[in-house]
Amino acid sequence: MKNNFYIKNKLTPIINASGFMTKIGASITRNYNIKAAGEILPYFVNIDELQSLASRKISRLLKTEAAVITASAAAGLTESVAAMMTGNNLKNIYALPNTSNLKNKVIIQKGHLTNYGAEVSQGILLSGAKILKCGSKLSCSKTQIIDKIKKNKKEIACAMYVVSHHCSQYNSVEIASFIKICKKYNIPVIVDAASEEYMESFFKFDIDIAIFSAHKFMGSLTAGIIAGKKKYIKNVYLQNLGIGRGMKVGKEGIYASISAIENWYKRDLKKELYNQEKIIKYWINYLNKKKYHGLNYEIIPDPTGNKINRLRILIDENKSGFTPQSLAYYLEKNKPSIFVRDDLIHLNHFELDTCNLKKNEHIIVIKNLNKIINNLKNNKLDCKINLKKYKKISIKNWINWLDEF
Numbered sequence: 001m002k003n004n005f006y007i008k009n010k011l012t013p014i015i016n017a018s019g020f021m022t023k024i025g026a027s028i029t030r031n032y033n034i035k036a037a038g039e040i041l042p043y044f045v046n047i048d049e050l051q052s053l054a055s056r057k058i059s060r061l062l063k064t065e066a067a068v069i070t071a072s073a074a075a076g077l078t079e080s081v082a083a084m085m086t087g088n089n090l091k092n093i094y095a096l097p098n099t100s101n102l103k104n105k106v107i108i109q110k111g112h113l114t115n116y117g118a119e120v121s122q123g124i125l126l127s128g129a130k131i132l133k134c135g136s137k138l139s140c141s142k143t144q145i146i147d148k149i150k151k152n153k154k155e156i157a158c159a160m161y162v163v164s165h166h167c168s169q170y171n172s173v174e175i176a177s178f179i180k181i182c183k184k185y186n187i188p189v190i191v192d193a194a195s196e197e198y199m200e201s202f203f204k205f206d207i208d209i210a211i212f213s214a215h216k217f218m219g220s221l222t223a224g225i226i227a228g229k230k231k232y233i234k235n236v237y238l239q240n241l242g243i244g245r246g247m248k249v250g251k252e253g254i255y256a257s258i259s260a261i262e263n264w265y266k267r268d269l270k271k272e273l274y275n276q277e278k279i280i281k282y283w284i285n286y287l288n289k290k291k292y293h294g295l296n297y298e299i300i301p302d303p304t305g306n307k308i309n310r311l312r313i314l315i316d317e318n319k320s321g322f323t324p325q326s327l328a329y330y331l332e333k334n335k336p337s338i339f340v341r342d343d344l345i346h347l348n349h350f351e352l353d354t355c356n357l358k359k360n361e362h363i364i365v366i367k368n369l370n371k372i373i374n375n376l377k378n379n380k381l382d383c384k385i386n387l388k389k390y391k392k393i394s395i396k397n398w399i400n401w402l403d404e405f
Contacts, residue, residue, distance in 0.1 A: 013336035015361045019310075019353040020195060020216035022117050024339055027356060029256075030219035036259035037221055037252040045251050051237060054258050058227060061261055062200045064210075066233035068226050069254045073194035073213045074116075074123055075247035076224035076236070080190050080209045081106055082127040082243055083235035084158035093242040097128030103157040107132040107148060107187065109140040111172050112162035120162060120192070127243065129157065139171035142181060149185050156187055158208075163193040165303045165343070179205050188232065194224070197306045199261075208232050214253075217306075217355075220260035223253040273307050276354040279362040280311050283352065286366045292373060294320025300351060310341065310351040313369075317348070322376040322383035324348050325390035330372045330381055338365055346387050 006013045020026050051068055058067035070076040085102045086092035092102060106124050110133040113121045124131055132152055134145045149156065159182045161175055173181075175191070182189050188208040193199070197217040202210045209228040214220035226236050240248060280299060287297055294316040302308040315324040328350050331338040341351040352365065376383045 015336050015338045015365060016356040017352045017354075017365050018339040018341045019355055020213070021339065021341075026213075026215050026222070027217075027219050028358075029215070029221060030260070030263070032263050033218075033220045033256040033259050037256040040251050040255040043251075047251065047254075050251060050254050054254050055233070057258050058225060058261055061265060062203060062227050064203045064227050064229075066228070066230040068233050068237045069214070069249050069257045070224040070226055070236075070244075071247045071249045071253070072222055073192070073211050073224035074118070075244070075249075076211045076226040077120070077123040077190075077192055078126045079236050079239040079244045079247060080211060080226060080232075081124050081129050081158065081160070082239045083209075083232060084188055084190070085127065085129060086235065086238075086242075088235050088238060090238075090241065093238055096239075096243045097126070099128040099130075103155055104128065105130045105132050105152055105155045105157060107134060107145070107152070107156055107159045107182075108162070109134050109145070109172050109178075111135065111137050111140060112160070112164075114162060114164055116164065116194070120160075124160070132156070135172070140173055142173055142177060145173060145178070145181055149181070149187065153185060158188045158190055160190045160192060161207075163191060163196055163202075163304050165195070176205060179207060195306075196304060199225075199227075203227075209236070214257040214260050218257075218260035218264045221253045221256040223249055223257045225257060225261065269307065277309060279354045279357065280309060282362060283311050283366050286370075290370060292320065294318070295373070308353070308355060310353050312349050312351045313340075314349040320377075322373075323385055324350055325387055326376055326381065326383050326385040327369075327372060329385050329390060329393065330376070331368065334368050334372065336364065338368060345390065 014024055016024055018024070054069050055067045059065055070079055082096055085099055085104055086096065106129050108131060113119065113133065121131055132148050134140050134148050161178050163175070179189050183206055190209045190211065191202055191207045192211045193202055194211055194213045195216055196212065199212050207228060209226060209232050212225040212227070214223040214225050226233065284297065296314040298312050300310050300312045315322070315327065317323050324345050328340050328342050328345060331340055341353050344350070354362065372381070375381045
């Protein structure tokens with residue numbers, strides 16, 4: 001896998017079979033978004049005016065009242081919570097994260113306090129808000145949410161609902177019911193849907209703010225798209241006068257986000273899905289011929305409803321002789337480095353995602369998978385890397401980034 005960019009900068013070549021993961025740059029910026037960013041870079045613009053342009057264009061496509069671009073979806077989460085507490089009161093905006101005189105509690109199902117590289121809870125707390133957790137990590141009922149609201153009604157600024165494959169997918173209160181409960185008690189609702197592709201579908205619900213990523217499915221520069229009711233979006237933008245200053249987005253991020261969402265609705269998504277399914281069929285045919293002992297596989301639809309299928313690789317250590325962590329670790333250490341979707345690796349499986357594969361990379365992925373399996377079976381590699389060691393290696397890379405690379 002020769003590439004002048006990697007050679008020139010002495011960087012590790014990467015094949016992304018993990019999806020839209022920030023750790024490896026999230027996505028490939030599409031040419032029309034690169035062109036849009038380049039188009040605006042030589043010019044000074046009034047950012048208020050540019051954000052207003054973004055709002056008009058994006059809200060029309062999403063069929064909602066207004067929108068604003070932030071530095072990222074994560075920044076948008078913090079700024080959205082802040083907006084719900086401060087309103088348009090400049091004194092309150094300047095005072096954050098001090099919220100002692102404000103309604104400052106955010107109600108959320110405990111199973112939605114997930115980690116997408118950093119904790120959702122930390123994104124909320126950065127604004128100065130406090131968290132009201134409902135239920136347990138694995139379950140939450142309508143009654144538990146209602147009881148929590150009744151006990152804290154005078155202190156609740158807003159509610160948050162997180163749509164993510166990282167969240168518990170079982171025994172939680174689904175979005176329509178959650179919103180209905182909150183609206184009954186006049187609590188505004190923020191929906192964090194950063195990794196969701198069918199953005200306009202969320203506005204069939206009576207939500208106040210929705211948070212999306214501009215750079216994941218849409219391939220923009222890094223940015224968040226915050227859309228919803230005008231009175232709340234205006235207050236999100238006002239956070240740039242306070243805690244949002246350190247989360248500001250540049251003119252190129254705003255303009256590229258406009259390009260990204262406009263072009264998103266022009267893309268042939270059916271063709272993209274067809275090509276992804278062809279890759280999965282290729283992988284399955286390859287694996288069928290190899291008949292690895294202790295390795296199974298299945299096609300898994302996206303748990304939140306995105307039009308994506310992935311190939312799940314299941315490892316039975318007792319039969320295969322190696323752990324799923326060993327296979328995933330050596331795929332990443334391979335040259336080229338192959339990143340897989342490993343958030344459920346503690347359940348003895350990981351997934352191969354096709355969304356960001358370039359031409360013929362699916363062949364490189366499966367051939368290197370075969371090579372590493374054979375090396376593990378022949379004891380040429382450590383076949384007993386467990387979950388604790390696997391996580392420790394990942395954290396070590398963060399800590400020692402200046403020494404390791």
